[in-house]
Amino acid sequence: MTSSTDIVPLFAFIKRVAARVEETMRADLDRALVGNDPLLSQVLEYALLNSGKRIRPMLAVVSSRLCGRDDDDLYLLAAAFEYLHVATLIHDDVIDHAENRRGVEAVGKKFGVAAAILAGDWLHARSMHLIGTLAGQQGLNIFCDATMAMVDGEFLQLRHVADTAITEEQYFAVIQRKTASLISSTCEIGALFGGGTVDQIAALATYGTKIGIGFQIVDDLLDYLGDEQTTGKQVGNDFIEGKLTLPLIHALSQAPKPGRNILLNCIRGDRSLAGACDTAHQLMHDLGSYEFSRQKAGQEVKEGLSILKIFDRDRHGESLAILEGLAGYILTRDR
């Protein structure tokens, strides 16, 4: 749906926004950390300024621009979403005992669990302070609700670990909370900050939800189909951890009995046998489970884009092109 050439202006825009958000984060950290322990600064800078795609800040910026506002404060608002996102990554990595993140050592691995948990807490507080200051009561409520929804999504995911009876509906409930809620709140609060109408705010919230779901489906697909060198993650990791995501849920529902048994054995521990994962992988391919998942992601993203038609293309061509480019990138990305 989107050719690779359409992605060039998207990347240029993301890069511009990312640079400005990073500059804003540096200034904000300097201001907020006056008189604080130097190790706290070091941990926060390490966690925040070590690359990252900066998709959330970019979405906040475009959402606000679509509603008519683009000023310095917008980049501080955008930084708050990166703060919260990074806080959740740091805490998730402690929970998962992850060694690496974004191509470098995870915060908990490098600075210890205490520093990681505490730095995450600091980022939580700072992000809520910024959102409350810049987007008021309503913005804060949306933001806190998204944070609580993320926690609930993680609990739901824990509940379904190694649950071979998990349904497609339950999978969608997990990713809606775990991933889409923060992305949706980013667009919604960006629109609110930008002075959008009720309809504009709702449309951008829905766009965020839909592309958030699409994003997570593709993320789960990359766990099976990605190149380890490119994604920086071990292929089939979800299999090993007992996370049942869409391709596997589809395969379990479609496989005839012998195939289903291969999958079940693989989930239940026989995956250590040589070739077990390869067999399962081939089976999922043959059953069309990857294709099914990719189509589902495409459908979500398409629905997200269609709702943007309420914005005037003549006035907002550039911003709409960015959101469309992002949608295309989400579906075609390989990392």
Place this chain on the structure above:
Amino acid sequence: MTSSTDIVPLFAFIKRVAARVEETMRADLDRALVGNDPLLSQVLEYALLNSGKRIRPMLAVVSSRLCGRDDDDLYLLAAAFEYLHVATLIHDDVIDHAENRRGVEAVGKKFGVAAAILAGDWLHARSMHLIGTLAGQQGLNIFCDATMAMVDGEFLQLRHVADTAITEEQYFAVIQRKTASLISSTCEIGALFGGGTVDQIAALATYGTKIGIGFQIVDDLLDYLGDEQTTGKQVGNDFIEGKLTLPLIHALSQAPKPGRNILLNCIRGDRSLAGACDTAHQLMHDLGSYEFSRQKAGQEVKEGLSILKIFDRDRHGESLAILEGLAGYILTRDR
């Protein structure tokens, strides 16, 4: 300064406030957790409704009453401080690998590290949502600043682990951030919510800071002098963990060389030798280090109380008696 009979009305008041705050927390959790994972509810109820002194909610209530407001919302505001406090306890216990808290298994021990970290994050978000809703922008800023100060205090404390050169001033910087900042913010935001004047708000913030410092000094004293059965903590635990608190800092600064060497050896690991801690303990007693610390706590608390004279005793006799009773309790408590 306060006899034990003065504490009776304090306890009755605390009990009344605690019951109402607990009822409010239950209702708030029910409301906020509709449709959420049942394990999340279970973890939060376990963490929040397993006793606790409820000193912070009580301080929020009295501070608001002193400024003229006492209604249902006040108890929801008060609950938010308990949420944040419990969030920090849960995360601290994960960091310290603590087995027990408030006489029962720590959350991380009972439900696992993932559930503990996530439940703390949920409580962070919920508390900020409540404070932002009930105490507005200014209240949220004070609350977020206190949260960030707590994190900074923990980092400062980590920096000084086993640091035998730590000064009294550095110790006070740690406990000001780690403990006093949240207690101070509780009184300050309570006063703000209650519609207090600038002077009233400032006075209650200072009262909170001073009794917070006094509270932590006594907490650190109880680590040496407390009864294990009563406090539920191992006596001399700070010694074992290399936390240098006021009695030890005083002893190190006052001891003649041989005594100082006994203390240093004990801090550096010879404490496993039979009787090493007992010798250090006796030395600290002989040097007047416990008495010195108790006097420092008394002085802080006295300064905190003196600032309350701006409130009219005829109108606010009951509330002032509670704050005075709390000050006395802080100094004489044995758990």
